[in-house]
Amino acid sequence: MPSGRRAREKTFFGHPRGLATLFGTEIWERFSWYGLRAILATFMAASPAIGGLGLSQQTAQAVVGIYGALIYLVALPGGWIADRVLGARRAVLWGASVIMCGHISMAVPVETGAFVALGLLLIIAGTGLMKPNISTMVGKLYPQDDDARRDAGFSIFYMSINIGAFIAPLVVGWLASGNRWHLGFGAAAVGMALGLAQYVLGRRHLKGVGERPGHRLTPRERRHFGLAAAVAALVTCGGLAVWTASGTFDLDTFALVMTLFIVAVPVFYFGYILLGSHNLTDDEHSRMKAYIWLFIAAAIFWMIYDLAPTVLLFFAQNKTDLSLFGIRITPATTQSFNPLFIMIFVPLFAALWVRLGNRVTAPHKFSVGLFINGLSFMIMALAAKLAESGRITVWWLVLVYLVQVFGELSLSPVGLSVTTKLAPEAFKSQMLGLWFISISVGDAVGGQTGRLRNHMSEPAYFLTLALIAVVASLVLLAFAGRLHTMMREHRPPNTAPPP
Structure with a gap:
């Protein structure tokens, strides 16, 4: 124009x-x-x-x-x-x-x-x-x-x-x-x-x-798509109807079944990419193997991070004095802390990554994000322990959300970027969808972590999830050099891989 x-x-x-x-x-x-x-x-x-x-x-x-x-x-x-x-x-x-x-x-x-x-x-x-x-x-x-x-x-x-x-x-x-x-x-x-x-x-x-x-779609493809969609809907509805009629249906079991299905989706998809006939180059094959590690790390991150609208919300409702600067707030108001901190700190983290340049790689950033997320739940474990004696100040949750946002800004934007960078040429348009599936897996598995509460106290629950994140962070950090090599970021483009 x-x-x-x-x-x-x-x-x-x-x-x-x-x-x-x-x-x-x-x-x-x-x-x-x-x-x-x-x-x-x-x-x-x-x-x-x-x-x-x-x-x-x-x-x-x-x-x-x-x-x-x-x-x-x-x-x-x-x-x-x-x-x-x-x-x-x-x-x-x-x-x-x-x-x-x-x-x-x-x-x-x-x-x-x-x-x-x-x-x-x-x-x-x-x-x-x-x-x-x-x-x-x-x-x-x-x-x-x-x-x-x-x-x-x-x-x-x-x-x-x-x-x-x-x-x-x-x-x-x-x-x-x-x-x-x-x-x-x-x-x-x-x-x-x-x-x-x-x-x-x-x-x-x-x-x-x-x-x-x-x-x-061509007219023929549209007919096939309509038939496949109708069959899938009928099978799904029919299966749910039979399950309900059997008298064994309950929400907990349904959520568990759906979680297993959601976890199976990326397993199938990674297998399809790596084992299918897609003419992947050696570099593309190596990058996808590295990406699986980052995908698992991201899923663990979201497993904890996206407990905000459930576990942290219940904690706000039942265990905290909902008062900020002398003003009474609702439990739901605590869900506004996260986006507020994101708007404040996004420019700072964007400038930080530019300043650090290539000295800090994507695996390092993922490791930092996971560690910080684990630290946030260590804080929650301490808050839960203090709350056993009575309601505690809601400022504990403010601190937890602040720490979590530091973890998110270390991992989430980097995840989008590295996904596009590591995507094989044949899957460029689909790989961002695969990144969002890591969030889906994390949310589904995070929903199931409530079962741990049947076997441990609330402080122990938070500490267990924190340790999972910290251990995953340390493992990722230990293999960061190897992953960096697998990502083929050490060689210029179009350079043949070593024998």
Whole structure:
């Protein structure tokens, strides 16, 4: 586009107006997601007498873990559907609409879990369509050769995630206080409705971005896809119906089965990449083996980090004096600490990695992230021990979230970067989805760690998870040199591997 014409058009902080549309949509989608997440576990564990579902904390932790895991898992098929069937624009529109319907279902004030289950399923399905594809549309707002502005645009876009994540627990948590759970769920629905309205009203600024699928299915492929989807749905529903009719179905067992399935997904996928006929070069094969180590490290990290909306939320509710600077807060408000610290420290860590350059490798950064995450739960173990004598100050949780954010900023952005760097050429487009599966595995397994509470005290539980992270960190550190060699970062590109 000629510079004169670009200057005459209205922009969003110097970027295409379409970025404002996607920015606003993402804020409200994240508002709805983090608002629900901030009260979901406490709602499930609350007594039916006060409008809750009456689940045990262990079961609520497992269900929320599976819910979070599926949110990340469905990003893979959601991206595929947009690329082959709907196009990114319609995928986002349909996804946002389905998410809104899911929150509306959650907000129905009836004493049954049926509407809750339906709501969660709709939110999972809608997020799978919306989440990966709205990011894709951000990238397509810019010309292919405009890398600098595209990177800056993504930085602005990702700020919307943390704005929504910061505001949501404050608003939804306040509305849901006093056991007004469905009012909180209703606020999440209103948030998604505002995001949907922002998207529809601002669609003209997208200027055709994402209108058509990138690789549309042929009519024959569409028929096969429709048949396969129908068969999969029938088998899944039929299996659940038979299981329920047998009288052996319960949420704990269901969560365990789903966890095993989610863990099996990356095992199958890594096997497919490494053992299939994809003509991988020796370097690509070596890099993928190194990536498996980093994937496992990331899964352990998320196993602990994503216990915030369950274990740490219950701790805030039951073990802390919820007062900050003399102001009473809700348990859900503690979920705002994390995005606040992220917004504060992201620029500092970005500058730190630039300053350190190649002296600190990806395995080193992963090791540091894991160690810091383990340190946060050592602090939690001490806090839990002190809480055995009565409620403790909520500042303990502030400290834990602060430490965890240091761990996240050491691992999460680096994970995205190293995933794209180590991806084989034949799997460039799919590898980011594989990175998100590490979060899915971590969330699912983290949900199952509640079973440990049947055999140990709360301080011992936190200390056990901390030691898992620290040991994993030390193992990764010990093999960092070997992994660096396997990643083939010590040789210039196109240099033949040693014999």
